[in-house]
Amino acid sequence: MLQVLHSRLKQGYKTIDFPDAEPALPEKFLGMPEINPAKCPDKCATCLSICPVDAITQKHKHLFIDLGRCIFCGKCRDICPKQAITFTKDWKLATTKRDDLIISSHTKEKKFNPNPDIIKLFGKSLKLREVSAGGCNACEADCNVLETIGFDLGRFGIQFVASPRHADGILVTGPVPQNMKVALEKTYNAISSPKVVIAVGACAISGGIYRGNEEVNNGIHELLPVDLYIPGCPPHPITILDGLLRLIGKIKE
Amino acid sequence: MKGEKLLHKLTDKFDINFGDIPKRDNDDFREAVVASLKNKSRIGAFFGHLLANNNVDIIAILIPENKNHIEIIRTEICNSYHAITHDIPSAHLFEREIAEQWGIFPEAHPWLKPIRFHKSYRDSHNFFYDPDKTEILPSFTDFFRVEGEEIHEVAVGPVHAGIIEPGHFRFQCYGENVFHLEISLGYQHRGIEKALAGGPDKRSMHLIETAAGDTTIGHTTTYCKIIESLSNINISPKADAVRCIALELERLANHTGDLGALAADVGFLPTASYCGRLRGDLLNLTAYICGNRFGRGIVRPGGVAFDIDELTALNLSNRLLTIFKDLKNAINLMLDTASVMARFEETGKLSKNMAETLGLVGVAARACGIDTDIRKQFPTKIQTKFPFNNPPVCKTGDVYARAYQRWFEIQESMEFISKLLKEQFDGKLIEENWELQPNRLALSLVEGWRGQICHVAITDNNGKFACYKIVDPSFHNWTGLAIALRNQQISDFPLCNKSFNLSYCGHDL
Numbered sequence: 001m002l003q004v005l006h007s008r009l010k011q012g013y014k015t016i017d018f019p020d021a022e023p024a025l026p027e028k029f030l031g032m033p034e035i036n037p038a039k040c041p042d043k044c045a046t047c048l049s050i051c052p053v054d055a056i057t058q059k060h061k062h063l064f065i066d067l068g069r070c071i072f073c074g075k076c077r078d079i080c081p082k083q084a085i086t087f088t089k090d091w092k093l094a095t096t097k098r099d100d101l102i103i104s105s106h107t108k109e110k111k112f113n114p115n116p117d118i119i120k121l122f123g124k125s126l127k128l129r130e131v132s133a134g135g136c137n138a139c140e141a142d143c144n145v146l147e148t149i150g151f152d153l154g155r156f157g158i159q160f161v162a163s164p165r166h167a168d169g170i171l172v173t174g175p176v177p178q179n180m181k182v183a184l185e186k187t188y189n190a191i192s193s194p195k196v197v198i199a200v201g202a203c204a205i206s207g208g209i210y211r212g213n214e215e216v217n218n219g220i221h222e223l224l225p226v227d228l229y230i231p232g233c234p235p236h237p238i239t240i241l242d243g244l245l246r247l248i249g250k251i252k253e
Numbered sequence: 254m255k256g257e258k259l260l261h262k263l264t265d266k267f268d269i270n271f272g273d274i275p276k277r278d279n280d281d282f283r284e285a286v287v288a289s290l291k292n293k294s295r296i297g298a299f300f301g302h303l304l305a306n307n308n309v310d311i312i313a314i315l316i317p318e319n320k321n322h323i324e325i326i327r328t329e330i331c332n333s334y335h336a337i338t339h340d341i342p343s344a345h346l347f348e349r350e351i352a353e354q355w356g357i358f359p360e361a362h363p364w365l366k367p368i369r370f371h372k373s374y375r376d377s378h379n380f381f382y383d384p385d386k387t388e389i390l391p392s393f394t395d396f397f398r399v400e401g402e403e404i405h406e407v408a409v410g411p412v413h414a415g416i417i418e419p420g421h422f423r424f425q426c427y428g429e430n431v432f433h434l435e436i437s438l439g440y441q442h443r444g445i446e447k448a449l450a451g452g453p454d455k456r457s458m459h460l461i462e463t464a465a466g467d468t469t470i471g472h473t474t475t476y477c478k479i480i481e482s483l484s485n486i487n488i489s490p491k492a493d494a495v496r497c498i499a500l501e502l503e504r505l506a507n508h509t510g511d512l513g514a515l516a517a518d519v520g521f522l523p524t525a526s527y528c529g530r531l532r533g534d535l536l537n538l539t540a541y542i543c544g545n546r547f548g549r550g551i552v553r554p555g556g557v558a559f560d561i562d563e564l565t566a567l568n569l570s571n572r573l574l575t576i577f578k579d580l581k582n583a584i585n586l587m588l589d590t591a592s593v594m595a596r597f598e599e600t601g602k603l604s605k606n607m608a609e610t611l612g613l614v615g616v617a618a619r620a621c622g623i624d625t626d627i628r629k630q631f632p633t634k635i636q637t638k639f640p641f642n643n644p645p646v647c648k649t650g651d652v653y654a655r656a657y658q659r660w661f662e663i664q665e666s667m668e669f670i671s672k673l674l675k676e677q678f679d680g681k682l683i684e685e686n687w688e689l690q691p692n693r694l695a696l697s698l699v700e701g702w703r704g705q706i707c708h709v710a711i712t713d714n715n716g717k718f719a720c721y722k723i724v725d726p727s728f729h730n731w732t733g734l735a736i737a738l739r740n741q742q743i744s745d746f747p748l749c750n751k752s753f754n755l756s757y758c759g760h761d762l
């Protein structure tokens with residue numbers, strides 16, 4: 001017992017200050033991309049062809065990146081001869097609408113349209129049932145880590161629960177293999193309404209790197225009514241936490 | 254041909270003209286494979302490769318114990334062959350996989366059923382399903398059943414209580430006691446191997462990175478060694494060193510997480526919460542190198558995309574030291590607690606003999622006293638210079654051994670990384686120009702944190718992948734978990750499961 005107390009003292013207090021203070025992100029972290037098509041040379045489409053998930057499109061000299069597909073590999077940045085695409089360290093990537101994930105140089109301010117009903121119902125307590133549907137265990141790990149003392153998700157009233165019957169919503173990772181479709185739908189149906197649906201990671205939003213494989217469903221976008229999209233491959237835990245807190249109105253601005 | 258052995262010395266790189274691998278007739282093949290495996294070798298890969306005449310080559314890659322060579326044996330099959338599982342139980346999932354992927358019937362296989370629940374890859378050869386008639390549903394298959402008045406069956410999953418990947422578990426119980434557990438997977442099947450065929454293309458590298466997302470460094474290193482073999486390029490000592498450091502960081506993070514999870518499963522919360530946090534700190538070290546906590550983007554064909562320069566090395570060393578101090582404190586606390594040890598010891602026990610029969614690899618095998626480690630058997634140049642040469646520390650094959658072996662490996666990896674960080678390595682980071690040679694077979698092996706990762710590629714006339722085979726260590730080890738559960742309390746399942754911590758997506762691909 002004394003040993004337990006002694007080690008408790010030694011290990012100290014480790015919970016981060018987020019959202020009150022800025023999070024500590026790795027120096028080479030890739031967050032929100034910044035696009036500057038004015039720099040693009042004529043007829044250049046190098047980044048379009050190199051992107052492994054076809055996240056980049058070009059229309060009338062404008063570049064668009066679909067964050068719902070992007071796996072943040074940085075290849076488009078590295079290949080661009082003119083630095084027309086760069087990545088900031090901005091971790092705030094979550095949106096409530098699929099279309100808002102498609103960004104261009106015109107995207108002045110990122111839109112996060114909070115849903116007042118969700119804030120009213122779940123603002124103080126949100127219990128989530130996580131379903132891994134073809135997730136590679138990285139998105140899962142970055143959800144799991146939120147429950148550790150480092151992030152202490154519980155202090156915001158958010159908790160992952162074991163049964164869909166105890167849940168207010170479902171959080172899905174992975175592209176939804178054909179073999180997981182039924183289980184996912186059953187879990188969703190077992191949660192009583194009203195309920196929220198959260199897609200975490202490129203896979204769950206669009207199929208990610210698996211998009212187009214006949215073995216998967218290209219994510220949950222067409223299967224369930226999604227309330228929150230959190231892009232990344234995997235999203236940094238801070239990006240996930242930030243998204244969850246915005247959804248329930250604990251981060252405003 | 255009979256009796257003649259084809260041995261290949263395996264160094265850092267390995268490839269061979271595909272046509273140079275002699276074809277044996279079916280019986281001869283079977284005899285040779287069984288003889289080799291009975292004579293203390295283990296399976297690296299055992300898979301089918303579609304030929305132009307719509308027949309299938311079955312290729313066995315066998316790894317003799319403690320030797321620095323491998324054996325490749327092949328035969329051509331149209332419809333069926335005599336299964337080897339009766340003689341070699343460790344082949345049983347491999348033969349089921351061949352039946353499922355290529356519609357080949359392994360005659361007299363004792364437990365023939367699908368493993369990933371998908372339609373056959375070979376036109377007009379479906380063994381399990383008639384694609385026009387049956388809808389394929391996961392786990393819709395026979396399960397082994399124990400009959401009797403007081404026997405009951407418990408079915409768990411695919412969706413589990415925590416944030417974990419899906420899989421289905423069927424227990425045959427007598428009261429609390431588990432007579433038999435059968436594990437049915439396939440829910441994570443995303444078609445990776447099929448999508449790799451025809452590559453390498455712009456997706457290939459990323460499919461490999463996420464084949465098992467917690468083993469990104471392990472699988473990407475294995476893949477890149479294949480590319481380097483097939484294009485005959487050498488990586489620099491510097492690139493080798495960065496890969497080795499990243500591989501051990503991956504091991505550290507996962508082993509730490511596992512020890513925390515084991516503590517949580519017996520309700521010992523202090524170590525559970527410390528390790529949970531420390532695992533995150535270790536992942537952050539990988540992120541310090543490349544920006545991503547799982548090491549996405551570090552390992553690339555021809556070398557690595559990120560350097561560990563002097564300043565990075567210094568910072569890594571310091572951070573590692575702090576983490577190790579806290580980790581030591583957290584683990585010792587757990588190991589000194591009698592109530593924890595009472596739960597760990599004698600739980601989920603596998604004998605060395607059983608582990609060998611089932612063909613276990615990695616930590617789970619070492620915990621049974623089997624001295625197997627690719628870092629020792631087929632080291633890279635850096636691993637030769639800074640060797641891992643300790644024998645396994647435990648032999649008891651229980652949860653305790655699997656926990657203690659991890660702690661031992663954590664200390665080994667810490668020491669290895671610290672040594673490397675003090676050194677300077679020369680050479681360029683990456684050789685970006687490469688082209689695969691046609692009609693060759695390449696093989697590579699890496700000791701990932703769970704165990705032996707094996708990839709095999711065969712190129713076509715144009716130097717594209719005609720076939721890409723991935724064998725995650727979990728594929729060898731899932732049966733080990735099932736057998737470890739025999740005569741255990743069903744309530745000990747979570748603990749046993751954590752002590753193996755196998756990959757669902759690595760198995761399902």
Ligand code: SF4
Pocket residue numbers: 050051052053054055056065069070071072073074075076077
């Ligand atoms: S960073 Fe995103 S947009 Fe750029 S190449 Fe990679 S996946 Fe495509």
Ligand code: SF4
Pocket residue numbers: 134135136137138139140173174175200201202203204208209232233234235463466
């Ligand atoms: S989005 Fe990326 S990290 Fe998440 S499950 Fe898919 S492949 Fe894995």
